[in-house]
Amino acid sequence: MRIGGLQKLTLLDYPGKVACTVFLIGCNLRCPYCHNPGLVLPESMDGQEISADEILGFLEQRRGKLDGVCITGGEPTLWQELPEFISDIRSLGYAVKLDTNGTNPDMLKELLSDGLLDYVAMDIKNGPSRYAITCGGADVIDSVRESAALLLNGTAEYEFRTTVCKPLHTEKEMGEIGRMLRGAKRYFIQPFADSGDLVAGGVQAHTREELVRLRQAVLPYIPNTELRGI
Numbered sequence: 001m002r003i004g005g006l007q008k009l010t011l012l013d014y015p016g017k018v019a020c021t022v023f024l025i026g027c028n029l030r031c032p033y034c035h036n037p038g039l040v041l042p043e044s045m046d047g048q049e050i051s052a053d054e055i056l057g058f059l060e061q062r063r064g065k066l067d068g069v070c071i072t073g074g075e076p077t078l079w080q081e082l083p084e085f086i087s088d089i090r091s092l093g094y095a096v097k098l099d100t101n102g103t104n105p106d107m108l109k110e111l112l113s114d115g116l117l118d119y120v121a122m123d124i125k126n127g128p129s130r131y132a133i134t135c136g137g138a139d140v141i142d143s144v145r146e147s148a149a150l151l152l153n154g155t156a157e158y159e160f161r162t163t164v165c166k167p168l169h170t171e172k173e174m175g176e177i178g179r180m181l182r183g184a185k186r187y188f189i190q191p192f193a194d195s196g197d198l199v200a201g202g203v204q205a206h207t208r209e210e211l212v213r214l215r216q217a218v219l220p221y222i223p224n225t226e227l228r229g230i
Contacts, residue, residue: 001081002026003050004039006058010070014097014119015159017068022055024082027075029101030136031125033165033192033203039074052085059092068118072099077107086116097121102147103140112156120151120158126168127176134168148181160184161228164214165192165203171217178221188228189215 002025013021027040034040059069069089076082077100086096097119100108111117126134131141151158160181181187192205211227218225
């Protein structure tokens, strides 16, 4: 398992927790608006990686000061070592939040069944009709639907979220997302922000008024839809 970074303190990544964030390297999607190309494209990493033992050592020292650990990427569920890593983190008394794109439902099911996850944040890239183009051509919608069903029908705390940008996300696609996730506990729409270092590019941010309209397209299906980060 390759670990590309550690944010030692975050009050944002894990709702309600004082946490740290661990970044795993590698992703099976190529979303053009992604602002973590170093994690998505491992060949662009500068070689400075962190071992799992270093992470666990840090967490041992922060016991009583941190509440939780957010594991993100890249896409963490690509790594077969993930369940053991999470087990080691939980043995130190930490709650664990997983960020995932939902393309590995078998791994997600294993983690949920084994009670290893306290919170899951699943990225929904777009409505089904434009899912593949938003992911850089990957046909993953069936796997995404399966992962979403695991959360919708399970007992773990979760949220769904979509980073939106022009021209990929319109009211039509947002309505599709609403129907796919009908009745979800939490759904967040996040505006794209151009970091200047993207996987591909060719996208633009919506205006606030456009974001409001995107939210309105989802509300009939998911009343708890919120705009985040504006």
